[in-house]
Amino acid sequence: MSSRRRAVKSGERDTPRVERVDAGGREGVSTVWRLRSLAAGRDLLRARHATTQAGFTAEAIPRGRLKHHPILVSDGPQHDDQRRKVARFLAPNVVQERYTASMQACADRLLGEAVTAGRCRLDELALLYTVEVTAQVVGLTESSVPRMARRLVSFFNQPPFDITRADLGRTPRQWARAAVNGLLPIGRFHLADVRPAIRARRRNPRHDIISHLIAEGYSTPSILVECVTYGTAGMVTTREFITMAAWHLLRDEPLLERYLAAGEDERLAILHEIIRLEPVVGHLYRRAQQEVSVGDGDESWTVEPGDLVDVCVGAANADPRAVGERPLELCPGRELPAGVNPAVLSFGDGEHKCPGQPLAMLESDVLLRRLLALRPRIAREPELGWDHLIEGYWLRGLELSFDEPRSGVAAAEGP
Template sequence: MSTAPADRPPGCPGAPQGVRRARRPEEPQTPVVERVDAGGRAGVSTVWRLRGLQPARQLLRARYATTQAGFTAEAIPQGRLKHHPILVSDGPQHDEQRRKVARFLAPAVVTERYGDLMAQVADRTVERALRSGRCRLDEAALHYTVEVTAELVGLTESDVPGLSRRLVAFFDQPPFDIARDDLGRSRRQWARAARNGLSPVARLWWYDVRPALRARRRERRTDIISHLLDEGYSRTSILIECVTYGTAGMVTTREFIVMAAWHLLSDDALRERYLAAGQPERLAILEEVIRLEPVVGHLYRRVRRPVEITDGDQTWTLPPGDLVDVCVRAANTDTAAVGASPHELCPGRPLPSGVGGAGLAFGDGEHKCPGQPLALLEADALLTRLLLHRPRLVGEPELGWDHLIEGYWLRGFELELDPSSGSE
């Protein structure tokens, strides 16, 4: 039996409970702050790469000093929209948007309003897997997250498999270089991006958003589409928000659930600890999983006024116009912030004051993801029910990378289940 190094965090008293699986060797861990000069090239930005958790948080918390640059936000035309999409808006308007949607996503609200729904959908998901004796978890998790989050958003007038297909199709995009004004795409790539992006959005409008709007114009419900109608959002603005909530709230949560299951099914001690724990400890384990395996690996901001960041006794001033790349995977494994063995799964590791268990996996500052409570509770509801039946991992899933969200995807996650199995 292996023994723990003297500097192992308290959450890992013995052997490590798993190591990072979503690794990109081309992403260095140092330097903590790096400036990549554009060299005066037209249409190319100077880029600051922040790999330390402290300077990254300072940048993300510099209120009104930066604007959203990730998710190709700067290529999205917004001039004709009265209400900018919450994902790419900034400043006081963004603050107001977040304040108003907080009533749908606060932890207590998620538990009270959607707890029973998550339990029911999770039960149905597991029951289907038990009947067939097999489960492809990446597909089951997608339909599960879509069904739950669609209720919160208000996309309830269409079938879940169809909505799932339309949301996933949106991610079929050509690669891009975010430091270039033209994203480094050729005309052919831009044409492909338009075709692969607009076609799923058009189908999402016709089959999902349009019928949802009709239903809520007849009768408002307690969901985000009803809220947007009350706020006077146009059909176009509502469609864009539905794409935002669909991709952020459904598709990325799917990857998190699959990654968490991969870790839990690969470590008997961790799985038994998870199943025996109360919900607070289970959520802490899931936070440690997403700290180690953040689904979105990079957050991009454009500097609008000078921002000063520090690391130890070093200080840098980021000038307006420069692009900032917050390297989440590196920041979340910064030993100065998360302690020893940063690339190991160590639930319960001590963290500095103000640093959450998930690190920067859900962002920070003005654009911190408001759906963090929902993602954690969704994952817990499904995983607790699934793991009680002792599923067996048939084969390792395929891991790949998505350019649009700078994150990983997992496919082919095949499980076998015994229909006679159950909790002991």
């Protein structure tokens, strides 16, 4: 089977479609289900209130000290209430109307600097861009974006872990390192970015998430944790996707020309197909709290309470029974079953589906359209690596050059 997928991790499999790996009585180790079938994965993710978040080290986060648990790791009615209230900041029409102009201005400014310099590292430019866009939505607007970006990146300097183990398989020394590497950046982020933003919003509330959290009675520690969640989630995944999408488009001349000539709907269809093929978050983990039935065609299985479930996003997104022929090719506009998101599971599904999908796709399109209209050349291919915290890929060092330094980005103007 031919493949256009670039982010291929050694050891990843696409079979069996549903797999149960028994713990074999080993203390502290979970029975694990691996779901590579899209149908089975959606059954699990849509089993409302029957599972809890287990990814992103959610089960190791202390629950007793915060009245409001972070939206990424909360579950049940509290999570439903949080999502319902935050939806007004991330709904597609709100994103279009409220944030498009600021995205365009930010993209034009950063690209203007890159063109003047004659080259750029796209992962670095995309980092500044996504942090600035996310900061506007969240309300983290009282500090330097480049410095905040460095602080957010430092959160990911964590030791590896084994999610199937109750202690994550870390040694005491690794836990100590995790605490230091996590708490110090959080402290700096609080003092330099979050505290000034909270003070400003208490004096002058705006239409942003921090103002909403203050109105909801969130404590300062709870607001800090939410800002960490939104800041890192809004930055890391979109940054990697922008770099990956540019890499694909610059190495596929017909697809690049199609993208640049297309209207917004078709451009977004191309980007959705790229992220279907190259999901940034490769695995979604849930802990069963009740029996859950998952099915694949004529077969079905029962996940027992306490079992850990790994929804293998890369495999499910390329499930030929769901996405059709040539699942590892780029086919924008491919026919999908009714109700299947064009990104398939790249933004999750069910109660924990990422609410930021409209924002991520629009901001990616705004930057990529302007960047690619400048006709950059790849001066250096990126390095591909893997992040165990988000179970996804990273790309570093994609260097782009422009034919000659210019003083503006006239070629990329337009909405």
